[in-house]
Amino acid sequence: MFADGITNAAVVEALVRSLSLSLAVALISGAAGCLVAWLVTRSDIGGGGALSGLFSMPYAIPAYLLGMAWIVLGNPAVGAIKEIFPQSGVYGFHGMVLVESTVAFAFPYLELKAGFERMDPSLEEAARMSGARPWRVFRDVSFPLLWPPMVNGMCLSFLYTLSSFGVPAMLGMPVRQFVLTTLIYSQFKLGGMSGIASGLRLSLVLLVLAMLVLALSNWLVNLQRRRGGAIMGSRVSRPGLVRLGGGRVPVTATVWIVFAAAVVLPWCALAFSALAPVAGNYSPSAWTFRNLEYVVNLPEFSEALVNSLALSISVATFVVAAGFFLAFAAVRRGSRAARWIIEAMGVPFSTPGTVIAILLIFISTWVALAMGRFGLSFDSPLVWMGLAYALKYCAVGARMLAAAYRQVHPSLEESAVVSGATTFILLRTIWLPLLSRTVLAAWFLTALPMFTELTMSVLLTGPGGATMGTVLFQLQEYADQPSAAALAWILLSAALLGAFFMRGRKAEEILEAK
């Protein structure tokens, strides 16, 4: 079936690896996410508030940056702590599990945290008053009532890992361990129509898998919604926190240390690497800004910066503006068509980026052929990238804004209508100011992932179509670690800016966006 230049055995191997990687990540991130969500919402762990915020760090920080950081630490040749890894260093299945689990942790964590926050705490307190110790309360009450969001969080982790490209490309491809997304990429890179064709067929497999998991996830969400009434508190009361007692200090320390090891350590390594004159020499006396200078002076860099800025700013603005009007029509005017469009936007959002890109490449080839017949030519990769970004992220703005419209009391709008406001004036003078914070947050939440986008860009790029993601990927492929690290820091700063804008937003709001 996949006969052109690719054996069935290779496909099966990639499929099995994709599935086992996704399953391992779902289980690990699920267990860790549950534990931390419980500690943060239900126990007196030290610095719980700060932890809660840090762990809610948006998914806007791209996973491949973390992958790069781990390469600095666990590169088998010059890695700073390569000794803790097996011979292949951080490369290979274990490395992919490590990095993907760290990033995917946010899904089960946020799902379950929102579940705990919504649940009436008296349900658990009643069990404690009945004599049940904290673990028993979890087993007999919390788990039976909250298993759907818990499993749903794991589904999202699974889906995320199945679709991810950057991490398996950086940690798997160098040791020839392919997953579905990277196999599609390597097929496509072989070039020609046969490359596109086998990429398309593999994409179909990936798409079917993703849709199956998505269906399970939706079923779980609806199940919990139906159960909602019996579980939610009529009045939100502060839960009585479980005292960890003598275990409080060790538990707090462990969580902070794991957080530091999984997140802070790699970022620091990346920073040191960016400042190092050559990979492996991290002594502070030798620190230099040469790498940063070198990267900024690369001709691709200015091209990529202009492209990425132009694409993310224009597409995010378009997508959020469209979402603003669509959500208004759907929520406040009850338009069926608008509601249907917003619903439909969820499909590309959940479709792996690799699949979207391959489909667009197929379409663009067809369009180029058709136009060629009329003596026209059209091959700007930027247009297709913009389209890909818009498809992938349009759901974020529309969903966040729909949720915001729903929260505002109708009387605010009605009083303006009574005063004689037309729809346009209404939107400009009432809704835009009321929803300005959400509009801004939605804009950042779409613009930032576009600015750092890798999965689709790397397939759609071409002459004149370099982006931040593709340049970084190239530098990493050339094994120019210090320059790659310097560029990674620029991207990370952008992502942290996004984290800043997401600060203080509740788990539910972030989930709504996803």
Added chain:
Amino acid sequence: MMSDLVLKGVAKSFGDKEVLAPMDIVVADGSFVSLLGPSGCGKTTLLRLIAGLETPSAGEIILGDTVLYGPGVNIPPEKRHFGMVFQSYAVWPHMTVFGNVEYPLKVRGMGRKERTERVMKTLALMHMEELAGRYPHQLSGGQQQRTALARGLVMEPPVLLLDEPLSNLDARLRAEMRREIRDLHRALGISILYVTHDQREAFEMATKIVIINEGRIEQEGTPDEIRRGPAPGFVREFLSHE
């Protein structure tokens, strides 16, 4: 065995904000004490301190001859052996009425036969035997409330803590439940600590009323004493509203 519940100088602050000024309260064995006050006065917090769901900032809580909270002592809620009924009922939706009421006995490792006997006896007390196999969503609000009461009573606790248990019921049902709780108290002889903002509940059921406002005790006494000589200021004002 005497098991008076004694609070000595119990206080609570959240950060810099003092929610409860140091207070002394005695719930004598077998009495029915009502904590009465407007919403936000700290009465629910006080109940949660006694239950062990919150930790006091100062003071001591003693039951009989056991220190529940004091210098170096803080017994977790599951080992304080109180029964508790919550404002939202907190009846577990995934268990039947029987399962809900059986739970405290099961957790304590009581044998199945004895458990069943005790549960059915308690349900009979609440006129709920017929509904033992139902799930909470098949019950009315009043029936859910009775389930919660049965769950609080089934292990025959020395003290039953009730947090605004009737506030979600309609007026007719409230009157019926007031009568029933009073009868239960007389029949079982346990101590009851009852938090409410509804003076009618307090005056109709309690043997002692403690009126709380803004984290301080304004007056305490029997219903008769308070009715005859309400303290000037807040208490007089509060009682004049129906």
